[in-house]
Amino acid sequence: MSKYLLNKFLFTVDRDPELVERYREEPRATVEMWEAEYANRILGCHTGESSTWLRFDDVEREALAAHDYPKLFELGAHPFLTLTLFIAMFERDHPPLGFQKEYARRLSHMSLPYPDIAT
Amino acid sequence: MAELVAVIASTHHPFYHRASTSTGEDRPPFADEWVRKVEAFRETLTRARPDVLVMVGSDHFHQLWLDNMPQFLVGKAPFYDANFYNEEREFGLPRMVFTGQEDLSAYILREGLDAGFDLAFSNELRIDHSITCPIITLRPQNDLPIVPVYTNIFAPPLPRPKRFVQLGRTIRDLVESWPSDQRVAVIGTGHLSLELGGPRQFGPHGPDPEFDRKAVEWISTGDLEGCLSEVTLDSLWEPGNATHGFMDFMLMMGVAGEGKKADYVDTYDLFHTMEAYFTWYPNGGDGS
Numbered sequence: 218m219s220k221y222l223l224n225k226f227l228f229t230v231d232r233d234p235e236l237v238e239r240y241r242e243e244p245r246a247t248v249e250m251w252e253a254e255y256a257n258r259i260l261g262c263h264t265g266e267s268s269t270w271l272r273f274d275d276v277e278r279e280a281l282a283a284h285d286y287p288k289l290f291e292l293g294a295h296p297f298l299t300l301t302l303f304i305a306m307f308e309r310d311h312p313p314l315g316f317q318k319e320y321a322r323r324l325s326h327m328s329l330p331y332p333d334i335a336t
Numbered sequence: 337m338a339e340l341v342a343v344i345a346s347t348h349h350p351f352y353h354r355a356s357t358s359t360g361e362d363r364p365p366f367a368d369e370w371v372r373k374v375e376a377f378r379e380t381l382t383r384a385r386p387d388v389l390v391m392v393g394s395d396h397f398h399q400l401w402l403d404n405m406p407q408f409l410v411g412k413a414p415f416y417d418a419n420f421y422n423e424e425r426e427f428g429l430p431r432m433v434f435t436g437q438e439d440l441s442a443y444i445l446r447e448g449l450d451a452g453f454d455l456a457f458s459n460e461l462r463i464d465h466s467i468t469c470p471i472i473t474l475r476p477q478n479d480l481p482i483v484p485v486y487t488n489i490f491a492p493p494l495p496r497p498k499r500f501v502q503l504g505r506t507i508r509d510l511v512e513s514w515p516s517d518q519r520v521a522v523i524g525t526g527h528l529s530l531e532l533g534g535p536r537q538f539g540p541h542g543p544d545p546e547f548d549r550k551a552v553e554w555i556s557t558g559d560l561e562g563c564l565s566e567v568t569l570d571s572l573w574e575p576g577n578a579t580h581g582f583m584d585f586m587l588m589m590g591v592a593g594e595g596k597k598a599d600y601v602d603t604y605d606l607f608h609t610m611e612a613y614f615t616w617y618p619n620g621g622d623g624s
Contacts (some may be wrong), residue, residue, distance in 0.1 A: 221402060228397055231422055260403060296533025296577055297490070298397060305425060314607075317538040324535040331534060331577055335492035336402060 220293045221336060222256060222271050226281060227289075227298035229255055231305060241306040245282040252278070287323050293332040338440075338514040341521055342384035343616040345555060345588035346377070347609065348393065348469035348525035350427040366606060373604050373613070374473045380600045380615035381474045384521055388437045389475070390444075390511065392485045392524030392584060393466030398422075399458075400486065406456030407495050408503060410448070411463075411484035412441035418463035432468055437481035440514055444483060447510050453503060461486075470525050487587065489526070489580045497567050500583040501560060504590020522591050526584030528552070528610050529575035536576060542610045544575035551582060552603055555614050558596040560589050585612075592616040 230236040230251070240247040257268040273281070280288040284306075289299050300320065308316045352374065355367040398420045400406065418432040441457075448455045463484055471478055485507070488494055504524075511520045528551050529544035536543040554563040563586060572579045592598070593616075600615035 224402060228401060232398075232420070234421065234425075260401060290533065295397070295491070298533075300533035300537070301422060301426065305422065314538055320533075321535050321537045321539075327535050329573060331573065336405075 219271065219273070219277070220295075220334070222273060223277055223281070223289065223292060223294040224298055225256070225271075226251055227294060227302050229260075231298065231302040237302070237305050240302075244284050248273075248278060248281045286320065287327075290324055290327065291332055293334050295334050296331075338388075338511055338516040338518045338520050340508060340511050340618050341386055341519045342381055342523075343508075343588060343592045343618065344381060344470075344474065344521060344523040345585050345592075345612075345614040346470055346473070346523070346525050347527060347611045347613075348466050349606070349609065349611055350423065350429065350465045350469060352469065353430070353472050354428040366604075370604060370606070370611070373602055373611070377600070377602060377613040377615070378474050378476075381521060381523070384617065385519060386480060386521035387518040388440060388483070388520045389480050390440070390483045390485060390507065390520060390522040391463075391467045391470065392487065392507075392522065392587060393464070393470075394487050394489045394526075394581065394584060396464055396466065396490065398464045399462050400488075402491060405488060405491050406486070407488045408453060409456040409458055409461075409486040410441055410445050411436065411458050411461040411486075412438055412445060413459050413461060414438060416461055416463045416482065416484060418468045420462065420464055423465050427465065429465055429468060432463075432471070432478060434463065434471070434478065435481040437483050437518075439516070440511075440518075440520070441483045443514050444485075444507070444510050447513070448506060451506050451509070453506060466525055470523050474523065487584055489583050492569075494569060494580060494583070496569055497572075497583050497586050498564060500587040501564065501590035504587040504592075507587075508591045508593070522588070524584050524588040524591070526588075527578060527581030528585075528612055530578040530581060530609050531576035532578040534577045538608050540607055541605055542576070542608070544579075545605075545610070547575035547579070548603075548610045548612075551585065552601070552612055555585055555589060555612070556598045556601040558589060558592060558594060558598070560586075560594045563589065588614075592618075
């Protein structure tokens with residue numbers, strides 16, 4: 218269970234145009250590749266100094282692989298990171314603001330207090 | 337000593353640039369009035385004739401990340417590149433470059449540390465839309481050197497609201513004690529009620545118009561006591577899950593001072609969030 222690693226996935230994919238497209242088209246394969254190649258990279262260090270201990274649990278891996286953003290919200294992923302990446306992937310398939318409104322609707326079962334996003 | 341010639345607090349709406357520059361069918365119906373309001377707001381900075389801008393904002397998970405997250409950070413660099421790929425992608429924001437005012441950065445860092453704020457610093461900082469948006473709205477010619485100050489309103493655990501107010505007071509003290517003859521404006525941006533990535537996002541108004549009404553009243557009257565009596569880290573979840581950005585407004589109230597009424601107040605009710613613009617002239621704003 219690692220909110221941090223979920224957020225790290227969202228953060229590192231969102232800032233890389235190639236990974237954004239790859240995650241849109243092949244989510245499951247991209248999550249698998251990312252967990253193997255990116256999950257343990259410390260962003261300010263070279264790859265010889267990567268971490269050794271970061272991995273998703275099954276629920277997290279499945280939420281990412283299924284593009285299940287309501288589940289990511291429930292798991293405490295940072296809502297700004299999730300929103301930004303999913304807009305990048307799916308806004309293009311909807312009329313203006315259509316995706317953002319659908320996103321809100323799919324989260325409409327959530328009420329305060331929202332899941333904790335503290336690190 | 338330097339003179340604090342204007343204190344400006346504003347929302348930073350990343351859609352303004354695209355709305356204001358779009359034409360024909362792409363131009364949204366609210367754009368013309370928005371531009372009119374922003375240009376009037378811009379004049380409140382122009383008339384203060386600043387030489388230097390202290391820019392208070394918050395990195396939106398661009399350069400600052402959870403493996404090394406500062407609470408308050410001051411940039412000290414000769415230049416700052418600005419805006420990120422995902423801001424170009426989502427908002428159409430242009431890439432920009434700012435000049436830094438390193439002397440004032442160094443002064444704020446040294447004196448801020450001595451005043452009890454363990455400020456982080458960055459010698460290579462890429463600025464995001466929390467600072468570029470107010471440049472686009474208030475100083476589009478981008479001709480003044482800046483000192484960027486970043487606050488963490490984004491990645492809990494966050495400093496409490498009172499700490500933002502205290503930092504604002506300290507920034508004011510430091511600007512006014514800076515041994516320089518420069519005219520300084522402090523500009524900070526935040527949010528009123530705002531929801532991002534949650535069920536209340538992108539509604540016809542901000543998610544909590546009642547909070548927005550109270551917030552505008554607190555800011556425009558300088559009612560720090562009332563604001564601090566109601567606003568807590570816990571309470572800020574209620575108006576919307578991104579409303580902790582309101583603490584940057586509280587920081588700016590700290591700069592302006594307890595009980596100081598804003599000399600200029602304007603708002604604009606848009607879909608998704610309310611825009612709000614405030615200017616104080618600590619010395620009357622006569623431009624002298």
